[in-house]
Amino acid sequence: MARVEVRGISKLFGEVRAVDNVDLETVEGEFLVLLGPSGCGKTTLLRMIAGIEEPTAGDILIEEQVVTNLPPRTRNIAMVFQSYALYPHMTVYRNIAFPLRTRGVDKATIKEKVEWAAGMFGIERLLDRKPRQLSGGERQRVALARAMVREPSVFLLDEPLSNLDAILRASAREELRQFQKRVGVTTIYVTHDQVEAMGLGDRIVVMRKGKIRQVGTPMEIYHWPADTFVATFVGSPPMNLLGVGDILTGFRPETFLPAELMTGVGDVVTYPFEVTWTEYLGAERLVYGNVGETSHARHVVSRLPGSVTLAIDTGKTYSFAVPRRDLRFFDRESGLRTDRGPA
Ligand code: ATP
Numbered sequence: 001m002a003r004v005e006v007r008g009i010s011k012l013f014g015e016v017r018a019v020d021n022v023d024l025e026t027v028e029g030e031f032l033v034l035l036g037p038s039g040c041g042k043t044t045l046l047r048m049i050a051g052i053e054e055p056t057a058g059d060i061l062i063e064e065q066v067v068t069n070l071p072p073r074t075r076n077i078a079m080v081f082q083s084y085a086l087y088p089h090m091t092v093y094r095n096i097a098f099p100l101r102t103r104g105v106d107k108a109t110i111k112e113k114v115e116w117a118a119g120m121f122g123i124e125r126l127l128d129r130k131p132r133q134l135s136g137g138e139r140q141r142v143a144l145a146r147a148m149v150r151e152p153s154v155f156l157l158d159e160p161l162s163n164l165d166a167i168l169r170a171s172a173r174e175e176l177r178q179f180q181k182r183v184g185v186t187t188i189y190v191t192h193d194q195v196e197a198m199g200l201g202d203r204i205v206v207m208r209k210g211k212i213r214q215v216g217t218p219m220e221i222y223h224w225p226a227d228t229f230v231a232t233f234v235g236s237p238p239m240n241l242l243g244v245g246d247i248l249t250g251f252r253p254e255t256f257l258p259a260e261l262m263t264g265v266g267d268v269v270t271y272p273f274e275v276t277w278t279e280y281l282g283a284e285r286l287v288y289g290n291v292g293e294t295s296h297a298r299h300v301v302s303r304l305p306g307s308v309t310l311a312i313d314t315g316k317t318y319s320f321a322v323p324r325r326d327l328r329f330f331d332r333e334s335g336l337r338t339d340r341g342p343a
Contacts (some may be wrong), residue, residue, distance in 0.1 A: 002028065002062055002063045002076075002153035002154050002186055003010045003025065003027070003028050003061075003062070003063060003064070003186065003200035004024075004025070004026045004049060004060070004061070004062055004154055004186060004188065005024070005025045005026075005060070005061040005062075005064075006022055006023060006024040006025070006045070006048075006049065006059075006060055006061075007023055007025075007043065007058055007059045007060075007061070008021055008022075008023060008057060008058040008059070009021070009022045009046075009048060009055050009057070009059070009060065009209075010022070010055065010056045010057040010058055011041070011044050011048060011053065011055055011056050011210075012056045014185060014187070015226065016070055016211045017047070017102070017209075018041045018044040018159070019041040019044050019045050019055075019210045020041070020059060020205075020209070020210035020211050021057075021058070021211070022041075022045060022058075022210075022211065022212055023212075024045075024205060024212065024215070026186050026188065027186075027202070027203070028186060028187060029184045029185070029186055029201075030077070030187070030202040030203060031177070031180050031187045031200055031201055031202045032182075032186075032188050032189070032201065032202065032203050032204075032205065032207065033190075033191060033196075033200055033201035033203070033204045034046065034188065034189070034190045034191070034205050034207060035191060035192070035193075035194060035195040035197040035201075035204050035205065035206050035207065035233075035234075036192065036206060036207035036208055036233075037192060037208065037233070038192055039209040040207040040208050040210065041207055041209070041210040042191075042192075042207055043158055043188040043190055043334075045207075046079070046156050046158055046188060046190050048060060049077070049154075049156060049188065050072055050073060050075070050077055050156050051067065051070065051072035051074075051075050051077070052072055052079075055068065057235075059179070062075055062076070062077070062153070063153065074149075074156075076152055076153045076154070076155075077107055077152050077154045077155075077156060078147035078148065078150055078155050078156070078159070079147070079155075079156040079157070080143050080144055080147050080155075080156070080157050080158070080160045081158050081160070085143070086129065086139060086142055086143060086146075088131050088132060089130070089187060089328055090130070090131075091127065091128055091129060091130060092118075092123065092126050092127050092128070092129050092130075092131070092134070092142050093114055093127040093128065094164055095131070095142055095146055096114045096117055096118065096127075096142065096145050096146045097110045097113075097114050097149070098111060098146065099146060099149060099150050100114075100149055100150070103131075109120065111152045113149045114127070114145075114149060115204075115246065116149075117145035117146075117148045117149045118145055120145065120148065120179060120182070121141040121142075121144060121145045121175070121179070121182075121294075122141070123138060123141050123142060123145060126138060126142070132148050135168075136163050136164050136165075136168065137164055137168045137171075137172055140160060140161070140163075140164065140172060143160070144160070144176070144179070148183070152185065153185065153186070153189075154185065154186050154188070155180070155185050155186065155187040155188070156187075156188050156189075157187065157188070157189045158190045159190055159191055159192075160176075160189075161173060161176075161191075161196065162191075162193075169196075172332060173181040173196060173199055173200060175280065176200065177199070177200055177216075194233065194234045194235070194236070195236075197218070197234075198218045198221075198222070198234070201217075201218055202217070203215060203216060203217055204216065204217070204218055204234075206221060206226075206229075206230050206233065206234065208229055208233075209216045212228035213226055213227060213229055213230050214227070214230045219304035221234055222234055222235060222252075224284055224327070224328070224337070225239065225333040225337065226336065226337055227248075227330065227336050227337060228241060228248060228250070228330050228335040229335060231250050231328070231330070231337075234251060235253075237253050237286065237301040237303065238254055238313045239251065239253075239328070240252070240253060240256065240298075240300040240301060241298075241330070242291065242292065242298045242300070243298065243332060244342035245332075245342055246330050246331065246333065246339065247329050247330070247331065247332060247338070247340065247342040248329065248330040248331075249327055249329055249341070249342060250327070250328040250329070250330060251326055251327055251328065252303075252306075252326065253286070253302055253303035253323045255322050255323060255326040256271075256273075256300065256301075256302040256320055256321075256322050257304065257321065257322075258304075258305075258306075258308075258310055258312075258318060258320055258321075259306065259318075259319040259320060259321040260310075260319075261310075262321045262323070265323045266323060266324070266325070267323070267324040267325075268319060268321040268322060268323050268324060269291075269322050269324055269327065270319055270320070270321040271291040271319075271320050271321070271322075272291065272317050272318075272319060272320075273287075273289050273290075273291050273300070273317065273318050273319070273320040274289050274290045274311065274316075274317045275287055275288070275289040275293070275314055275315065275316055275317070275318065276288050276289045276290065276314060276315075277289070277314060278314060279313055282306060283305070283306045284303055284305055284306055285302060285303075285304040285306065285308070285312075286301055286303055286304075287301065287303075287304060288300075288301050288304070289301040291320075302320060327341070329341050329342070
């Protein structure tokens with residue numbers, strides 16, 4: 001287990017500030033997720049931590065040692081990429097054993113470690129196969145096992161689940177999470193998928209345009225977004241934002257419900273909600289529409305649990321409400337969250 005610290009790290013590619021003066025510190029043994037839209041600099045940051053990209057400025061520390069100018073192999077880090085890059089001509093056993101063989105580890109120890117890692121990922125029965133005889137999920141497990149035999153003190157993962165279909169992805173996610181808790185190795189995981197980030201992360205780092213916008217637990221990120229970018233990037237559908245003067249009022253779709261259901265929740269704010277579209281999704285219903293004066297009506301979404309069977313028709317206006325404690329306020333100009341509600 002180890003701590004990774006990033007101090008004032010920047011990376012410029014010509015004019016492009018891929019990573020812009022980032023400070024970040026992991027907690028030992030945590031699962032930290034770097035989340036952000038394509039091109040926000042997540043991969044570049046991860047590659048700098050791994051030592052395969054050189055920072056333009058700043059320092060990287062692992063276990064309190066500055067490693068900024070040390071080559072990757074001295075960092076005791078294992079990185080698994082989007083493409084697993086298994087050696088096609090080698091069996092699963094030899095693929096997993098490869099990093100140990102190159103280090104000159106003796107045969108008996110290699111056998112022991114390969115079997116340990118294979119057991120960890122439940123791939124013992126695949127050891128004699130070649131990568132082409134494996135499913136996508138199995139290949140992924142082999143890649144993870146190969147990274148783990150080195151017993152790295154830090155594990156870096158760059159969208160390792162992105163090649164899997166939805167069902168496999170969900171089970172691979174659970175597996176990865178359980179495995180990480182079992183081994184307790186500090187893990188930094190890159191994704192642009194907010195569902196994945198919420199499900200996997202002890203903490204999430206939300207990035208945009210090379211900068212960190214917020215670091216927090218999934219719950220903090222979801223309920224107390226630092227700014228309108230985080231509020232709308234995390235959550236699907238995103239947080240509703242209504243403009244009043246220089247303050248934006250935000251609320252999550254699941255907090256915006258028919259007023260008649262709002263008994264006993266305390267103080268609520270009520271809006272006339274003109275419904276323009278509904279989507280029945282089984283477990284829930286999404287209701288789209290507008291609130292506010294016709295001249296500057298704002299588009300908002302309500303997410304109703306499937307258990308709410310009230311008839312809601314397109315073209316009609318209903319009274320919808322949000323508990324006051326679920327309102328969030330943002331400064332319109334900076335986008336930053338503020339405690340100040342609209343005047
Ligand atoms: P994605 O999710 O699409 O992988 P990302 O958040 O990981 O995106 P990066 O790959 O870190 O983003 O890229 C950040 C920025 O740096 C992008 O604008 C990208 O075009 C640029 N960039 C990355 N690598 C290079 C490079 N080798 N040369 C020039 N520009 C680069």
